[in-house]
Amino acid sequence: MTALNSVLLGGQESAEARRQRRIEAFHPSYRRFIRDLSICASEIADLAETFPALLFALSTGYGSTARRDRSFDLVCRGASLRHAADALGLPWWLRKLPAQAFTEPLPSFPAGEDYGLRIASFIPRAPEATAAWLTRVAHAQEGAGSEYALWMARQAEPESWPEDLFDLMAAWAWYSQRPSLFGHRLLRRPWGADMSFKRAREEVGAWRQRLRLSEYLGTGIETPWLADGVVAGFTFVALRTIEDFISESAALDNCLDQYADQLNAGQSAIFSIRKRERRVACVEIGLHGEEVTMPTIVQLRAARNRRAPPEVWQATFAWLGGQRLEPLSPERHAPKPTKRLLARRRLWEPYLAHLEGNGGAQRFRRTVLERLSAHRRQRVRRTQPRTGIGRDGKEE
Numbered sequence: 001m002t003a004l005n006s007v008l009l010g011g012q013e014s015a016e017a018r019r020q021r022r023i024e025a026f027h028p029s030y031r032r033f034i035r036d037l038s039i040c041a042s043e044i045a046d047l048a049e050t051f052p053a054l055l056f057a058l059s060t061g062y063g064s065t066a067r068r069d070r071s072f073d074l075v076c077r078g079a080s081l082r083h084a085a086d087a088l089g090l091p092w093w094l095r096k097l098p099a100q101a102f103t104e105p106l107p108s109f110p111a112g113e114d115y116g117l118r119i120a121s122f123i124p125r126a127p128e129a130t131a132a133w134l135t136r137v138a139h140a141q142e143g144a145g146s147e148y149a150l151w152m153a154r155q156a157e158p159e160s161w162p163e164d165l166f167d168l169m170a171a172w173a174w175y176s177q178r179p180s181l182f183g184h185r186l187l188r189r190p191w192g193a194d195m196s197f198k199r200a201r202e203e204v205g206a207w208r209q210r211l212r213l214s215e216y217l218g219t220g221i222e223t224p225w226l227a228d229g230v231v232a233g234f235t236f237v238a239l240r241t242i243e244d245f246i247s248e249s250a251a252l253d254n255c256l257d258q259y260a261d262q263l264n265a266g267q268s269a270i271f272s273i274r275k276r277e278r279r280v281a282c283v284e285i286g287l288h289g290e291e292v293t294m295p296t297i298v299q300l301r302a303a304r305n306r307r308a309p310p311e312v313w314q315a316t317f318a319w320l321g322g323q324r325l326e327p328l329s330p331e332r333h334a335p336k337p338t339k340r341l342l343a344r345r346r347l348w349e350p351y352l353a354h355l356e357g358n359g360g361a362q363r364f365r366r367t368v369l370e371r372l373s374a375h376r377r378q379r380v381r382r383t384q385p386r387t388g389i390g391r392d393g394k395e396e
Helices: 003-024 028-038 042-050 052-059 065-076 081-088 092-096 113-120 127-144 146-153 163-176 197-217 242-252 260-264 310-321 337-356 361-383
Strands: 229-231 234-238 268-275 278-287 295-302
Touching (some): 003 028, 003 042, 028 042, 028 052, 042 052, 042 065, 052 065, 052 081, 052 092, 092 113, 113 146, 127 146, 127 163, 146 163, 163 197, 163 337, 163 361, 197 242, 229 310, 234 310, 242 268, 242 278, 260 268, 268 310, 278 310, 337 361
Antiparallel strands (some): 229 234, 234 268, 268 278, 278 295
């Protein structure tokens, strides 16, 4: 072998090794598609170094077929990469990201220059941090739109936050912008671009508990454990719907709107105690510790969880003593599965319709909706009393 042939062969091997390293910088799930496309033309292969996002987008079905063909042709003819990206509808700011940032198909980001300038300023400096950052921003864009995506892009805290909470936070932000929907009425405080991530986490946590409460209550409890009544000027009214719990919580400044875990066990019922139109206290009725089919007072609290005055206690005992006593069956009083399903559809159908347009609906069902129902079933099993009344834990 001549010296010239050795040099040429060495150069060919070096170019092949370099091409392979470029491809291996991408996520393993997409390397085959990228490799197949790169073989078509050296100009396409060079994108792995000059514009990884464009190569990734062309390899993973970004945009329409016509747009991909036009962009591919421009690259092969040596046109500017900016023109090729514009032909595909791919934002130019994505050129700043390394190949390792791309771990799933890209959403349709806004193409405006202002958006690009703003979001590019939040790209992490460390290449190893870009994949998690882009995933969060992409899901935020799909889930709740541009302003929310920009807000998420600048957050430094949530690197290890679970996927289901990211998706739930996006839903919370989406409903925050739509006051006419039922999901908005379950918010304690809506998302805003000036909100800190810590406060957003707190609000999503509160919203999640209200969602769990809604999962249990469905369209409302039709037959409460005990009858409403009036004793000594105090009115006792069963809380039946999620709106009842939220308004009672607001009026008494307590945590009744976060009472999902207690109600999920099926062993409690809550009644509002009112003096004329004013709400003065609430009482939780549960099953007696020794006579497990009989009711008993579990908690009785005035506003801000203060102790209720003696006259409220006396009226409550009198109201309870005046009930028709019969064995209590939690299954009989729990909302029917069909009613829960109707309530779930009313809540989530608008958001799932929004996600269907960008392919995120299936992931949201898996990461959020299935876990909400699973948590309720697990909670029922964990809190099932050992002494008597069983629950089969069946779910719609």
